[in-house]
Amino acid sequence: MPHLDVRALSKTFTMHLLGGTTLTAFADVSFTVPRGRFLAIVGRSGSGKSSLLRCLYRRYLPSTGAIRYATAGGTVDLLSAPDREVLRLRRSEIGYVSQFLQAIPRVPSRDIVAAPLLRAGAEPAQARAAADEMLERLGMSAALRGTFPATMSGGERQRVNVARALCAAPRLLLLDEPTSALDPETRRLALAAILALKRDGATAVGIFHDREAVEALADDVLVLEDGAVSWHGPVADYATTALEA
Amino acid sequence: MSAMLSVERLTRRYGPGCDRCLASTGPAHGTNSCPHCGTVVACADVSFDVEDGEVLGIVGESGSGKSTVAACLAFDQPPTSGQAFLEGFDGDMLSADAAARRRLRNTRIGIVYQTPQQGLALDVTTGGNVGERLLAADWRHVGRIRARASDLLERTEIPIARIDEEPRAFSGGMRQRVQLAKALASRPSLLILDEPTTGLDVSVQARILDLIQGIQREAGVAMVVISHDLGVIRLLTERTLVMKLGRVVEEGLTDQVLEDPQDAYTQLLVNSAL
């Protein structure tokens, strides 16, 4: 049984302020991700990648279809699951890294990273230590770990963002260009941390704009074009397909 | 986990009422006032539940009925119909007898009102304001009352030196903090915060929000936060109800409601905030 089984998923926005105009972000998208595999979603800007990922996290409400997700306790449809069930899964097993950190005011980065662990019931001292370790792995200096993200650079903030999601060791990781704001050295560190999670058995769906990340992380690739799947296959075939094109 | 508070079809009308009030008001009719009898339907059929440790947000335009929901839950207003169940209390608390309601209000429910005048006796000392809640909750020992009041004021960052001053002399932010100290006095299971930061300047808001987040991390309390400020809702809550003209028009995960609002009114609200 796949870890994630997305069937005929569509998302159409109805914009009431514009007289009810509709805009379809993507339509009839189906794919499965076996447990422990990484799926990279690639495609031009505006092709529906982020909307698709947000639907998987239920930040957007999908319009039709199904998102069957296998949890330890059985399969749930993330499209129709009650809000509390989704919150519980977000806390316990689904992590999401947005393109940018939505800074939480007045909280030092170390505590932002530790928060999901604390919520899951970890001891405060242990959670902070784990947060410190993850930030260190992403190359963040000890001094910065105690400061507020509000004053940090884009790349520093993004490390906090990535660390927060990785630290909780999610079983399903949803990544929206997590490394795009990072310099090459930090990007390498972030990819290594994500790979470590993969080695521990995590499944992931990620949007990456750089080929290096796709090749380093993905097992499979799905190409979105104008909201539809135009190609889906193993990363090795994707490389040759792309070369031919 | 079962709900700490469960509210079912709460309705509050102001006016004589007729059998067409509900069918003639609400978002579809563009008014909360019944065209047949002039009754104001302040809130109708409002249902939700909140678990221990959860914070539920309620947003909506002015006059949409948010404070009325709070007032009914704090027994300040009798509902016209509907029920509410508080964990550990047998049956509908809204239809309990006066003594039982007073007891619940004094021991299990804390509220910070939209206007400090509603929540504070402005001409009674700060210590007296907090102590009054403790007395109501059956605290009898004067020394212990004073010690607990000091703890609460310390926690809400009111300088202890000002315990004998009247809140009349306090700034808006300090008054809200005294209200919070008062609301927390009896260690409530349900804490209702009606616009806790509205009208305060940003740095004062920040400290109150930090304080609320600190309370949230402690076990044993379910919170309802009413706010116009979507930033406050995003920061404090994980689930949100959107009200308009007395009705709930949308509810969902807070991030979903704010980033992918479904209802026309919610879309307007979110777009106006940007």
Ligand SMILES: Nc1ncnc2c1ncn2[C@@H]1O[C@H](COP(=O)(O)OP(=O)(O)OP(=O)(O)O)[C@@H](O)[C@H]1O
């Ligand atoms: N005592 C009352 N008598 C008559 N009408 C009332 C009374 N109290 C409230 N209302 C009406 O009920 C409706 C809901 O008011 P309420 O105070 O609950 O709104 P609110 O959502 O809290 O608004 P705000 O955001 O401005 O605080 C309004 O139309 C109001 O005028």
Ligand SMILES: [Mg+2]
């Ligand atoms: Mg109000």
Ligand SMILES: [Zn+2]
């Ligand atoms: Zn009527």
